[in-house]
Each structure stands twice: as structure tokens, then as C-alpha cells.
Amino acid sequence: MRKFKIPNMGALTAFEAAARHESFTHAAKELFLTESAVSRQIATLESNLGVRLFVRAKQRVVLTRAGRLYGTQVRRTLEALDRDTLSIIAHGSSGGYLELAVLPAFASQWLIPRMKDFNDRTPDVRVNMGVRTSIFSFEESHFDAAIHYGKPTWPGTSCDYLFGEEVVPICARSLLARPVTKARDLLDYPLLHSTTRPNAWATWFAHHGVQDNSTMHGVRYELHTMLIAGAASGLGVALVPKFFVDGQLEQLGIMIPIQASAPVDSAYYLVYPTELSHGKPLELFRSWLLGQAQAYDAATRRSQATQREPDWGKLR
CATH class of the missing domain: 1.10.10.10 (Winged helix-like DNA-binding domain superfamily/Winged helix DNA-binding domain)
Structure with a gap:
């Protein structure tokens, strides 16, 4: 008492x-x-x-x-x-609301464009989204679930694998003085870094046999949308998840200067407190999201098998 x-x-x-x-x-x-x-x-x-x-x-x-x-x-x-x-008012109806923590670029570039399908299939459930870019305590927040990038090591939760990612360099066409034929050529230009993935460039270069302290040099931005905007403005070369720019290269005014992938040991996960796993809104959203992720992952693997080098003639 x-x-x-x-x-x-x-x-x-x-x-x-x-x-x-x-x-x-x-x-x-x-x-x-x-x-x-x-x-x-x-x-x-x-x-x-x-x-x-x-x-x-x-x-x-x-x-x-x-x-x-x-x-x-x-x-x-x-x-x-x-x-x-x-x-609780929402739970009094036949459906309900799901409070989802999201990564901003993932939500705007991948999840939200697919949400109409979920809304059409499940009209009684609506998903509210708020931004969280790092691990947090579900007990001290209002969120029911989260989209997490990294490893499936979130204490007290269950994690469902969604998909991995391929990171690609992007830049404005006007930035390049000549064709990029090998990874080291990108060191001739300013590198734009992500504050949430500070070692991304160093890891990418190391995979392509480049060990150089200059891979850590350059300005840093917190959001991938900032990196994309910086690259499009000719400020330098950014390293971003490929699906953030898929189908939008011309629209964004950027290009992928070299098709050189590198393995990434982190992935996207749907994370939720284990005791909430049987809630109806979460159950319906989880089933739909896993289906969308599997379809996207399969399409990505097919696309990777047929990648082509950029048309350098367009740079002239």
C-alpha cells in the first residue's frame, strides 16, 4: 500500500x-x-x-x-x-492499434510504401510509428514492437529476421572526374559517413583490399536521408543500403559509381517483448511483415545475380 x-x-x-x-x-x-x-x-x-x-x-x-x-x-x-x-479505447473495438518504433529511412523508403497493402488486408488494425534509432526499454515506452538493425541481441524480446542488406556507394554524376574502376578510386573524393554506422566505409574498403586511415576521414551525418541528400548535392560519396535508392537514382540525381558489394553481418529484425507476442494487432502485422520481407529478400537475391556495371558513357 x-x-x-x-x-x-x-x-x-x-x-x-x-x-x-x-x-x-x-x-x-x-x-x-x-x-x-x-x-x-x-x-x-x-x-x-x-x-x-x-x-x-x-x-x-x-x-x-x-x-x-x-x-x-x-x-x-x-x-x-x-x-x-x-x-485501450482502440482495443475495445474489433481491431486495435500497434505502436511500432521504426528507423526513419527504413520506414520512409521500405515500410510505408507497402503499408497500403496491410491496411487493405487488415482494415481493423492501424500501425502508429515513432522513431527510435537504438535499443530501448519496452517497459519504459509505449511501443509494442520495433524495427531493429543490428544483431538479434535485445534483452527480454523475441526477434524475427526480416532481411539483410547490400550497401552501395552513391554520388552525383557531376562529382566524378573519371570512371571508377576499383574501390581505391573512391578515396580521390570526399567520403560521407553515417554516425550510426561509423565503421561502414572502413569495412567496405577492407573487404576490397584497401587498408588506409583515410577511409575514416570525412563529415558525418546522423540519418541516411542526409547522406543521400549530401551525395546528390555533390558533397562526396556516401555508402547507403541499396534499397533506399532502388529505382530512384535518376530522380535523386545520383549514381552507383562501382558495383562492388561487401557482406554485412547485421540485418533488420522485428523485435517485440515475448509476453506480447500473442496480441492480435502484433500477430497480424508480424505475419504480413514477414511475408513482405521474404518476397523482398527473394527479389533482391535475383537482382544481385544480374547486376550490371554503370553506363559510363552517360558521364560525358
């Missing part, structure tokens, strides 16, 4: 709004209350907590250090409660 009384929702809501605005007046307008009502709620909250949350200075209020910290924590809690409430 709790040994203390949790503040009521009205007091927390009033405090969160006042903390966000640092103004009782603006909080009152947002909540359709009087300023004195907001002031009373916060005064009661401070009394119950035994902590001063605001400093009153003439016609304005300023958060104390404790107030600023508590404001952030309360805001997160109220946002989580909103999400949980919407989720």
Missing part, C-alpha cells in the same frame, strides 16, 4: 500547463479555468509535496529547479497516459 497520496489529476494538469508556459494566466486560458483556480491548485500541490515549484516575482512566476524537473516528469507521464487511454 502507498504511504503517500498521489496529487490529483486537476492539480497535475494545472501545474503542467503553468510550467510549460511559466504563466498562470496562460495556463488558465488553456484549461478554461480562472487564474485564481490555477493558483490554488498549484499552491495545494506545493503544500502536499513540501516543495516550492514556482518563485513568484511581481506579475510573473518562474520555475524553481525542482519545479522544472517535476514539470518535465509530469509532462511525460500525462503524455503516456494519453497514449495508453487511446490504446
Whole structure:
């Protein structure tokens, strides 16, 4: 049994709004209350907590250090409660919502273009997506599942293999002074690196027999979309998953200067807490996603078997 009384929702809501605005007046307008009502709620909250949350200075209020910290924590809690409430309302219907953590480029370039098929097949289930680029605690988040790139080593979860990837160098046609015939030729140009895969270029070059400290030189971008934009702008050569640019080379204004693949020991996985594996929305999405991944993987393998060198005549 709790040994203390949790503040009521009205007091927390009033405090969160006042903390966000640092103004009782603006909080009152947002909540359709009087300023004195907001002031009373916060005064009661401070009394119950035994902590001063605001400093009153003439016609304005300023958060104390404790107030600023508590404001952030309360805001997160109220946002989580909103999400949980919407989720349970959805579960009251015949379908439901799946909260999925995604990698931004994977979602925009591969997953979202395929989602209409899922929506058409499963009209009672909808998938909400939020970005997470590293491993997180499912217990401390609202997500039901995640798309993960790396190894299947996420504690407390089950992992389904989706597919591996082939990374390719890309650049603007205008960047190249002459045809690229071997991997080492790319060291004549600036290299654009991924902050989430800092050793990608070094690994790619090493596979092609190039050991050189300059493979680690160059600017770094956090997202693959930034790498693609940088390459298209003529800033250098980027190394990206091939499926991010498949069928879009002309549209993006980029080319693959050399068809030289390298094995990658990481892959994409669908990850979810083991105890949630039998939830209906996740079960339906998982079945559909694995089918899409298998079809894509098979098509990729066929394509790799018929790769052709770029048409260097177009560079002139």
C-alpha cells in the first residue's frame, strides 16, 4: 500500500500547463479555468509535496529547479497516459492499434510504401510509428514492437529476421572526374559517413583490399536521408543500403559509381517483448511483415545475380 497520496489529476494538469508556459494566466486560458483556480491548485500541490515549484516575482512566476524537473516528469507521464487511454479505447473495438518504433529511412523508403497493402488486408488494425534509432526499454515506452538493425541481441524480446542488406556507394554524376574502376578510386573524393554506422566505409574498403586511415576521414551525418541528400548535392560519396535508392537514382540525381558489394553481418529484425507476442494487432502485422520481407529478400537475391556495371558513357 502507498504511504503517500498521489496529487490529483486537476492539480497535475494545472501545474503542467503553468510550467510549460511559466504563466498562470496562460495556463488558465488553456484549461478554461480562472487564474485564481490555477493558483490554488498549484499552491495545494506545493503544500502536499513540501516543495516550492514556482518563485513568484511581481506579475510573473518562474520555475524553481525542482519545479522544472517535476514539470518535465509530469509532462511525460500525462503524455503516456494519453497514449495508453487511446490504446485501450482502440482495443475495445474489433481491431486495435500497434505502436511500432521504426528507423526513419527504413520506414520512409521500405515500410510505408507497402503499408497500403496491410491496411487493405487488415482494415481493423492501424500501425502508429515513432522513431527510435537504438535499443530501448519496452517497459519504459509505449511501443509494442520495433524495427531493429543490428544483431538479434535485445534483452527480454523475441526477434524475427526480416532481411539483410547490400550497401552501395552513391554520388552525383557531376562529382566524378573519371570512371571508377576499383574501390581505391573512391578515396580521390570526399567520403560521407553515417554516425550510426561509423565503421561502414572502413569495412567496405577492407573487404576490397584497401587498408588506409583515410577511409575514416570525412563529415558525418546522423540519418541516411542526409547522406543521400549530401551525395546528390555533390558533397562526396556516401555508402547507403541499396534499397533506399532502388529505382530512384535518376530522380535523386545520383549514381552507383562501382558495383562492388561487401557482406554485412547485421540485418533488420522485428523485435517485440515475448509476453506480447500473442496480441492480435502484433500477430497480424508480424505475419504480413514477414511475408513482405521474404518476397523482398527473394527479389533482391535475383537482382544481385544480374547486376550490371554503370553506363559510363552517360558521364560525358
